[in-house]
Amino acid sequence: MRRLYNEFEEGNCSICEVNAADSSSSEKFIEKEGFTTSICRGCYDQIVYIGARLPRTEYLIYGKSGRIPLFGETHLTLASSPPSDFKGVYHVDSLVDDANFSRFRVARHIPQVRREELADERWFKLFRKEDGFDEMIQDIGDDPEMFIPKTFRMIADKSRKELNGGELSGRPLLGFLKADVDNLGLVFSLGLGDKLSVARMGFLSRMLNIFFSDYVAELLKRKFPDIYVVFSGGDDLFLIGPWWQITKFAITLREKLGHFSSDNPDLTLSCGILTSKARFPVRKAVEITEEHLDSAKRYNAKDRVKDSVSFLSEVLSWQKLEALLQAGEKFDKALEEKQRSNFTTAFMYRLLTYHRMYRKFIEEGDIKSGKYLSHAHYDIARNIRKKNLSNHQELDMLYKIFAVGAPDRDELYHLNIPLFYAINLNREFK
Structure with missing residues (x-):
């Protein structure tokens, strides 16, 4: 009885709410994430395992054995190649297009340190201020596949701009962005009218998921590589990046959603944006950004409701934000x-x-x-x-x-x- 009591002395795990919290895992989590929570050894191991492998994972393997227990005898393994032996394998999902398995869409873009940045003395000097940076890059060598994720401080540093003389200027700030599609429940329930069917609802849902999980990730990779995807799929997303890149991406996102929907006036987007220092607690930033999104959702003007963005605690139409940023570019040039x-x-x-x-x-x-x-x-x-x-x-x-x-x-x-x-x-x- 005493052994069982001691086992649950730390309380239940705040994530799975099933297993007993482990003091050692909780301390490691606090050290790594910067805020206090109770967590069991299994959940902590899963967070570390998934976080380290997901960026380079190409296959999700469900089987009788594996690293992550799901339910019953089903386990999940994240792998960079398909299984060579299918004994005990129940199902395989592919995260890439050119594979002979069902496609599972996950937006998993993570900013990484690029070789040209390491070769540039200005960026190298800034990045080197990050604790453990020398250890991070010591094994990079000539391996083109070497992956070094940027820390939030490095991402904030990328909000500096390059002047004509070659020097860097600007304040290193992070931007937090949360956005989702407006009135989607209404669109699903009334938008299809008398043509409503399970097939059409499924098609609309899949297409929206493709936009947020596939297209958005590809757009970030090509044009906004320093923006980190926390999640993007279904009908919403949450991103962290250099503050001015986040604001420009928000406008681009609204524009691309309009193109995607043929400028359907009933398919709109609302967004909340927060700017902060790199060391601002992410958990608190998430709460504030969510509040900004709620403010944008309450936007009610003469010509529209919702379809707006909250930036610097100001709720604006997308057109107004774009015009104000263009004015900002003129002041910047001056x-x-x-x-x-x-x-x-x-x-x-x-x-x-x-x-x-x-x-x-x-x-x-x-x-x-x-x-x-x-x-x-x-x-x-x-x-x-x-x-x-x-x-x-x-x-x-x-x-x-x-x-x-x-x-x-x-x-x-x-x-x-x-x-x-x-x-x-x-x-x-x-």
Whole structure:
């Protein structure tokens, strides 16, 4: 009796909720993941086993024996090649297309350290700050198949941009993105009308899963290789990547979903995006990103409901976010070409102050904050408008944002977003 009591002294495993938690496994999990939970030895071994092998797995083998117990006498093994002996094998799924087995779709893109980054002194110097980096690369040699996954800190470092002079600038931040298709239950129940059938429902479900599990992973691999897939399949996804790549990917994702559905107005996407430092707890980031997604799902404008994105706690239409990021690129270019534009980081922060004054004026009725317009025009005339500068495009942009007598100042209301984009891409960070 005492032995049984001691066995369950740590409580049940918080993952399987069946086996007794193991103190040694729980301590290893805390050290590895950074947060406290009770976990049994079996679940911990499975997490380590799957996490280490899934990126290079090509076959899922179900059989009488294997590394991962599922139910009854059925076990699962992750393998890079098909079984040579099918005795005791119940079923084989392939994760690749060119195999003679049923295709199982899993989005499993993981950013990896590329050889050109190791050869580039700038990136090598940044990556080397990561604990254990030298040990990670010591066996890379000439093996083209060598796989070195990037840590979150390395992924955050990739949010820096390369300047014309060759140096790197920008603040290393992570972006967390969670998105899913809007009103999918309604689409399934009413969208097919009198043509509803099990076959059509199954086809729609499979096609959506192909989009999120196959197409998205391939898109990331080709155009956004530094974005990490936590999960992507069914009708939703969760990604972690360099913050500005995450925002650009979000817009690309919405555009590609529109192409995929022939711009069906009833098949839309909502998304929540969070930016944070690399060491911010992932578990907390997931909770906050989920809250941002819920905010986007509650979006209700005159012309649409949902089909929106929450970024920097602002809920916006996709078109609005794209326009604001384009404005951010213009501010970014002006900061890069400061000799021509006379834009400085200090000036950008003053613009942010005028934006906050405007919001305080219209939202709280603060009379003193009503000086935002006169302060902005004085600042622009004193510091930006110079006869010897060719910054006419930037001046036109500023005077449009701070136009006198404008009935609507939507660009000024959301000015924090393009300023955030430009400031964090040009901020010096050592």
